[in-house]
Amino acid sequence: MERKDWPLWEVFVRSKAGLSHKHSGSLHAPDAEMAISNARDVYTRRNEGVSIWVVESKHIHSTLETDSESMFDPNEDKIYRHPTFYDIPDEVGHM
Amino acid sequence: MSETDLQTIFDRKIENEVKIEPKDWMPDAYRKNVLRQMAQHAHSEVVGMLPEGNWITRAPSMRRKVALLAKIQDEAGHGLYLYSAAETLGTDRERLVLDLLEGKAKYSSIFNYPALTWADIGAVGWLVDGAAIVNQIMLQKTSYGPYSRAMIRICKEESFHQRQGYEILLTLCRGTEEQKAMAQDALNRFWWPSLMMFGPSDKDSPHSAQSMAWKVKRMGNDDLRQKFIDQTVKQADFLGLTIPDPDLKWNEEKGQYDWGQIDWEEFYNVIKGNGPCNKERLAARQAAYDNGAWVREAATAYANKRAQRRDKDAA
C-alpha cells in the first residue's frame, strides 16, 4: 500500500560560505523539492543559512552503539598521530 | 552483551551526564517515558497555536500582527522539532498525531482556556510562554539527546515570545483605563492556569520521581513553579497589575514568595476534558487532519509520478 504520510528527511544547513553543512534537524516532505522548500521555511527563518542539503532519513547509515568500542577506542592510544607527540626544540621556531 | 551489561552502561551514562542517543540501548520504561513526554510536548506546541491564532486577523496594528504571526509560526516549528525528536524512537508523526486525535495522548491544559481579548495575547506570551521557558530551560539538560537538542533550539527562539507578550501588556498598562482593565482581567484569568502548567505537586505526580532519576527532568514541578512565581511577581509590579492571589507575600526567611492554593479540582477537570475549549481544540486539529488528507495524498502521488518520470528519462 502507498504510504499516505510524507517520508522523513534530514536537513543540513551551511551557516555561511566556507563552512560545512551541519545537521539542523528533520522534517516531512513528499519529495526533495518540497523538502528543500520546507527546510528553508523551517530551519532558516532567522538567517541561519546560505545553503541547504536534504537527504531522506532512510538513506542514512550509522554506526551502532554496541560497535563503538571496537570502532573508536582503538584510536585513543595512537597519540603519534598528533603533533604534540613530537619534540622539536624551541629554537626551531613555530612548526 | 547481556541485558545487565547494557543496563550498567546506560546507568553509567545517566550518572556521568552522557546523553542517550536514538540507537543506544535504553530500558523500555525509559523509552516510553521520554516518548510520552516529547509527544505531549509536541502536541502542546501545536494545539497552543490555536488560542493565539484566534487573534491574528484582529491584531490591532500591523506591527503586532506580524509579531504574533511570527510567534505562532515558531510554535509550529517547535511542534515540528519535537515530533522529529519523538520520531527518533521509532514512532512516526502520523501515529503520534492520531494518538492525540483519538484522545490517547495529552497536551498542556493551558491551551483549553480561551483567548477572549487582545490582552489575553499579551498574557499568553508573558505567562504561558514564560512558564514554558522555565520548564524548557531545565529540559535543555534532559538526558535524551534529540530532546535536549530540540530544547536548545526552541529556547533560542522562545526569548522573543515572552518579550512580545510583556510589551503588549506594558502598552496596555500605559494606555487608557479601559486598556489597563483589559490587562488586569487577562492576568486574573491566566494566572492560576499558568501555575497549573507545571503539573501536580511532585508528591502527587506519577512520573515525577522516575523522570528525575533518569534525568529526563532536572527539577521537580514544585521547584519550577516556585521559580516562575519568584521571577514573575516583580514583572507584574512593574506593569502595575495585581496578581489575583491574596496570600502572595515575600517570605524573607525562605528568600521566596509564599502563595495561595491551586484549585486542583479545576486542574483535573480540565485534563478530563471539562475545560472551556477542550472540544474546540481537538475538533480544530481533527479538521486540519481530515481536510488535509487529500492534499497530502496528492503530494505523495505527484512525488511518485515525478520520480518515475525521472527514472524513465535517465534510462
Added chain:
Amino acid sequence: MEQKEALFNYLLRLADNAAILGHKLSEWCGHGPELEEDIAIINTALDLLGHARSLYTYAGEVEGKGRTEDDLAFLRIEREYKNALITELPNGHYGDTIARQYLFDQFNYLLFTELEKSSDETIAAIAAKAIKEIRYHLRRSIEWTLRLGDGTEESHNRIQESFDNIWAYTGDLFVEDVSDEEIIAAGIGPDLKALQPIWREKVKATLAEATLTIPEDGWMHSGSKEGRHTEHMGHILSELQYMQRAYPGCEW
C-alpha cells in the same frame, strides 16, 4: 488627476493587495494540511504583510497628511480599499487557496519585475526587495499547482474546479483607470494591458504542465479600482478593524 493623487491611489492598490491577501493567508495558521505547510504559508503571509507595511508607510508620506501605516491599513471605509477582488476571496479548501495564490503570484511577479524599474525611486527600492520574496511565492504556488493538478484524480478535479471558479476574478487585475494612465505616463508603473497576454501565456503553460485546462475567458468581475468589492470584503474588514474601531485612538 494630479500625479500625487494618482501615485497615492496606486500605492494603496499595491498595499491593499498585499495586506488583504496576507490577511487571508494568515487564517490558515494552525489549520494547514501539514505542520510544514503551516510554516510555509505563514512565511508567505508575513512577506506580504511586510510589503504592505512599506507601501502604506510610503503612501502616507506621499499623501502628506500624517497618516501612518496603521491609519491606512485599519481606518478606511470599504470603498476606500483598492485591493484586487481576487485577494479577498475566501480560502475555501487548499486547492482554492493555491489556485488563488498562483494566479495572483503570477500577476504580482510580472508587476513587481516592472516596478523594479520604476521612475519612482522608493517604489523601485521596495520592489527590488519584494521581488525576491515574490519569486519564491511563485515557485511555491507553481509547485503546488503541479502537485494538486497532477496528483490524484480527486485533487485534479478539485483544483480544476478552483481555477474555473476563480477565473472570472482575474480580469479585475488588469483593469486600468485614469490613475493608471498617469502612472504609466510618468514611468512609475507598467501598462497592465501589456502584462495581460504574458500573464496568460505563463498561466496556460503552468496549467498545461499540471494537466489542467485553462478556463475560458468569459464575463469578468471588476470594480476593485473604484472600491466596489465582493460581499466578503465587509467581513474581512469587520475583523481587521475590530480593535481600532472599538477602541478609537489607542496605542497598541
